[in-house]
Amino acid sequence: MSNVVMITGASGGIGAGTARAVAAAGSPVLLVDHRADGIERLAAELRADGRQALAYPADVTNEAAVQGAVAAVVEEWGSIHALVNCAATMISRSLTETTLEDWTRVLGVNATGTFLTCKHVVRALVAQDTGGVILNVSSISGRVGLPNQPAYCASKGAVLQLSRQIAADYARHDIRCNVVSPGSVRTEQLRSYLAAQADPAAAERVLVDAHPLRRIADVAEISAVIVFLLSPQASFITGADVPVDGGYTAV
Template sequence: MPLPVAGEARVALVTGATSGIGVEIARRLVADGLRVVVSGRSAERGAAVAAELGGAASFVRADLTEEGAADALVAAVVAAHGRLDVLVNNAAVDHTGPLLEVPPSEVRATFETNALAAIACLQAAGRAMRDGGRGGAIINVTSRLASIGVPTMGVYSASKGALLALTTAAAVELAPWDIRVNAVAPGMTRTPLYETWASGQPDPAATERRVADAIPLRRIAEPADVAAAVAFLASPGAAYITGTSIPVDGGYLAQ
């Protein structure tokens, strides 16, 4: 396909974009004028998200734990659009469990998605951005748990901590090609996963008040709060920002 003309809309790839924060990130990037490829493991949910977002969005199914999946995904984006300007490394799995009892299989499964798949996506996207000659922006979605300790969340925290460390290292190494690498670290966010957890508590309303009271801004984040930070880091307005992590946590880490 011919190279895009100057001024053509930028192209973003959002992994894990079939639910929760990922959907909202894709929605915000479309609103900002980007063409967005959403990706996830569920073809049914992915097709529904792309249909909701309209003609500027499309869906490519990928299980990023499979060998070569990241390369194939990025290749599909470039084949369809001729370029890749933004990668949002959002795909992740949750994990809880007493640290001393977590079996090795669960550790490996958590790191396969949260760290190894994210590294593979960064590598594939970084090569496409380098070879395209336009640079780009990579945003890794980490977590406040990459910076604090919470009982039963040790394996998840370690996987997100690896992604945070990758952010700073990649920012320095990829800077010569004008590829910026940053992270966004959400705090407690009102996703379907949160709603399921809260509704399973003996008193969901009291649980929400307790969670919110531990946050200086006294509310739980909405997915749109996280999407706004991602959109900024993806925008030309952040052209001189790389190697940093923005906590979107209502001031939790500032305490």
């Protein structure tokens, strides 16, 4: 795997894990995140390991910033082949306690950010006439309802349906678009969620017990599936939603 990949939400969690896995597979990577310090450190880490990596601080809800990121990929490496959308935010509140500001923020990052990055990367791929791959990270929250996550569930459902639409529209350009829907994963976001609970240990047990495999995933287990879906071995897979959820949505 040596194609150029743009990864959003790359400063931590699944985004950073995917960046490491994609770079290890031989692909140059553009790291996009609004947290500049995180992606600068990761880019330096990857370059020190002999990989090609460039950090591009950007807010995915800002269309001009997204256009700038795609232009930076093309300027640095001459083309782009793949996009991995990991940028996301979550606010845990009941429907009646969720404010309009909460809703707008979560939908803005998770749904609008995915729309904007897909829009401009697909535009570049069509112009190149080389085909390519879009991989959007959704969640079990896009498949089932979860307590106190109205905005997050809605946003991840939007990611899933947008991805299917892209797959249907752009297959004729040899552009594949797929979704990975993780269950609970040991990330900074999960740690923050557990820390905010009255009894973090009890809250973690609830999460563990909800997955038939009776554990929480490591980031590497998600990034391995993403790398496969980006690869030529997945060349006949498009419009798919791949649950990497320890069996959560099977029961």
